[in-house]
Amino acid sequence: MSPPPRCFGNSWHLDRKLKVFLSPEILLIDEVGFDRLEQHDARNANLFHKVIDGRYCKSSTIITTNIDFKELGDYLGDPVITAATVDRMIHHSIIINIDGPSWRLHESQKLNARK
Numbered sequence: 001m002s003p004p005p006r007c008f009g010n011s012w013h014l015d016r017k018l019k020v021f022l023s024p025e026i027l028l029i030d031e032v033g034f035d036r037l038e039q040h041d042a043r044n045a046n047l048f049h050k051v052i053d054g055r056y057c058k059s060s061t062i063i064t065t066n067i068d069f070k071e072l073g074d075y076l077g078d079p080v081i082t083a084a085t086v087d088r089m090i091h092h093s094i095i096i097n098i099d100g101p102s103w104r105l106h107e108s109q110k111l112n113a114r115k
Helices: 014-022 044-055 069-076 079-090 103-114
Strands: 026-032 060-065
Touching: 014 044, 026 044, 044 060, 044 069, 044 079, 069 079
Parallel strands: 026 060
Antiparallel strands: none
């Protein structure tokens, strides 16, 4: 598994690191919003945008999040860049909203009921 964009340090050239995220036919970005990117580095919203923009109309990207599009600006740290990123994320996209009880909670309750 590749490291998330916030792990970009000085060890590699940025273009080389971006290639890791731009080259796969399918990229899964799980739990966007789980950890606020701006808390690590203010440039992370821009780096995330570079990944999304670099894949835009070229390769498939699957993104999971429990954050509404309107709230992503707070999580990514830059509402302007977030607007451009979300625009690319939703264009030509299939959006699947799952609204319901937590599957993990359901499984836990089922497991505990057997005891």
